[in-house]
Amino acid sequence: MDRQLELSNIRHVLIRLEETIIFGLIERAQFAQNLVIYQKGGVGDELPHESLMDFMLHETEKTHALVRRYTSPDEHPFFDDLPAPILPALDFSTTPLHPNAININRRIRRLYEQELIPKLCRPGDDRQYGSSAVNDVILLQSLSKRIHYGKFVAESKFRGGREPFDALIRARDEVGIMRAITNAEVERDVLDRVHLKATTYGRELDRNSEGFKVDPDLVRNIYAQWVIPLNKEVQVAYLLQRLISDASP
Amino acid sequence: MDRQLELSNIRHVLIRLEETIIFGLIERAQFAQNLVIYQKGGVGDELPHESLMDFMLHETEKTHALVRRYTSPDEHPFFDDLPAPILPALDFSTTPLHPNAININRRIRRLYEQELIPKLCRPGDDRQYGSSAVNDVILLQSLSKRIHYGKFVAESKFRGGREPFDALIRARDEVGIMRAITNAEVERDVLDRVHLKATTYGRELDRNSEGFKVDPDLVRNIYAQWVIPLNKEVQVAYLLQRLISDASP
Numbered sequence: 179m180d181r182q183l184e185l186s187n188i189r190h191v192l193i194r195l196e197e198t199i200i201f202g203l204i205e206r207a208q209f210a211q212n213l214v215i216y217q218k219g220g221v222g223d224e225l226p227h228e229s230l231m232d233f234m235l236h237e238t239e240k241t242h243a244l245v246r247r248y249t250s251p252d253e254h255p256f257f258d259d260l261p262a263p264i265l266p267a268l269d270f271s272t273t274p275l276h277p278n279a280i281n282i283n284r285r286i287r288r289l290y291e292q293e294l295i296p297k298l299c300r301p302g303d304d305r306q307y308g309s310s311a312v313n314d315v316i317l318l319q320s321l322s323k324r325i326h327y328g329k330f331v332a333e334s335k336f337r338g339g340r341e342p343f344d345a346l347i348r349a350r351d352e353v354g355i356m357r358a359i360t361n362a363e364v365e366r367d368v369l370d371r372v373h374l375k376a377t378t379y380g381r382e383l384d385r386n387s388e389g390f391k392v393d394p395d396l397v398r399n400i401y402a403q404w405v406i407p408l409n410k411e412v413q414v415a416y417l418l419q420r421l422i423s424d425a426s427p
Numbered sequence: 428m429d430r431q432l433e434l435s436n437i438r439h440v441l442i443r444l445e446e447t448i449i450f451g452l453i454e455r456a457q458f459a460q461n462l463v464i465y466q467k468g469g470v471g472d473e474l475p476h477e478s479l480m481d482f483m484l485h486e487t488e489k490t491h492a493l494v495r496r497y498t499s500p501d502e503h504p505f506f507d508d509l510p511a512p513i514l515p516a517l518d519f520s521t522t523p524l525h526p527n528a529i530n531i532n533r534r535i536r537r538l539y540e541q542e543l544i545p546k547l548c549r550p551g552d553d554r555q556y557g558s559s560a561v562n563d564v565i566l567l568q569s570l571s572k573r574i575h576y577g578k579f580v581a582e583s584k585f586r587g588g589r590e591p592f593d594a595l596i597r598a599r600d601e602v603g604i605m606r607a608i609t610n611a612e613v614e615r616d617v618l619d620r621v622h623l624k625a626t627t628y629g630r631e632l633d634r635n636s637e638g639f640k641v642d643p644d645l646v647r648n649i650y651a652q653w654v655i656p657l658n659k660e661v662q663v664a665y666l667l668q669r670l671i672s673d674a675s676p
Contacts, residue, residue, distance in 0.1 A: 224513040245482070265470055
């Protein structure tokens with residue numbers, strides 16, 4: 179099997195992304211909610227039709243597109259009007275994924291701005307708009323990567339045993355597919371590990387402070403309520419179209 | 428005294444930046460050195476006269492300049508041809524700093540690329556150029572902020588007691604100024620805390636791994652060899668010009 183699809187490699191990527199996401203949560207939680215940065219026209223006449231977040235995310239994606247970030251099958255942009263890369267393309271002809279156009283970033287962003295930020299950050303406005311938006315971009319990108327990695331997970335499970343999947347996919351049995359990809363024990367392990375990491379990384383280590391920079395239970399809940407379920411939704415969506423014009427092995 | 432100059436507030440900012448820098452080191456250390464991204468023309472004909480790092484840092488700074496990052500007295504750009512902000516300026520007329528143009532980012536970047544990266548990352552090339560450069564930008568920006576924060580430290584010390592400084596500055600006694608701003612006990616505390624944080628945040632928490640993502644001794648050395656000495660150099664440079672056309676209190 180393709181190295182990228184070996185479960186041990188997928189597992190390694192997902193575990194490593196936990197650090198990136200938890201560091202990102204801790205960094206963003208330094209600043210107040212600053213909800214004005216998510217409102218179109220919120221920061222003034224200079225950006226009348228977009229939010230500061232729109233602007234920062236779009237500009238960042240334009241730069242990253244130029245250095246071919248979105249030619250990689252594990253990266254998904256939030257905008258669809260990005261420039262072509264100026265770097266010569268890496269060879270992704272060997273991508274192990276079935277051709278697909280699944281991208282749930284619009285939903286990830288809505289959940290992020292409307293539900294995650296109000297839980298993660300203290301209410302109010304500290305005028306740290308630029309810093310907040312810069313950290314939002316980094317955190318959103320890592321959440322998007324973690325969630326869309328469901329494609330690799332699903333492809334790996336599919337190739338590991340087509341037996342249950344072929345019939346479920348042909349019957350378009352979403353509930354059955356969801357059940358087939360679900361492993362409650364693995365999910366519990368992820369949540370326990372994420373909680374342990376958040377407890378470790380988020381602890382105040384200055385002798386004049388105590389407590390946590392971000393509540394470890396909140397980090398666990400972010401995984402339990404959003405990251406894992408959305409990852410599984412990507413897996414189901416990916417498998418539902420896995421048999422269409424199937425040219426891969 | 429201006430709130431931004433109270434030692435407790437400066438201390439809080441510097442301690443909080445330790446997390447940002449350590450997280451940044453851990454993130455960058457995922458990838459190989461990829462030294463080609465620091466070479467002009469290294470990534471191909473599309474960027475014939477600049478390195479990938481030049482390009483990413485420049486594009487990022489252009490975006491951040493538009494949202495007024497560099498109007499803040501604690502932020503210093505690596506490039507000097509950045510666009511004017513599109514956001515209305517925050518009122519920094521109350522900046523507590525003496526007017527100055529000190530910016531040692533050119534040196535920080537040279538040390539970063541030539542000395543820090545070869546120690547931080549495993550040798551070789553893993554083709555993760557975009558990811559490496561994105562993480563380089565974040566890490567360089569946090570190192571620059573930490574080092575240039577010496578301006579606030581110096582201003583606070585100066586206002587806390589001009590007695591030793593006035594004469595030393597008039598005599599342009601750099602060695603004497605360096606001695607006056609140095610507190611070996613505080614430095615040892617910083618190094619101990621940074622080592623503890625690196626030990627905690629860098630520990631592998633997956634039961635299948637052990638050891639550290641980044642050697643805590645290396646993190647300590649980065650502070651001991653570069654961060655603290657360069658911060659003190661900024662303090663000395665700042666104080667040397669502190670009396671010139673002194674219009675502030």
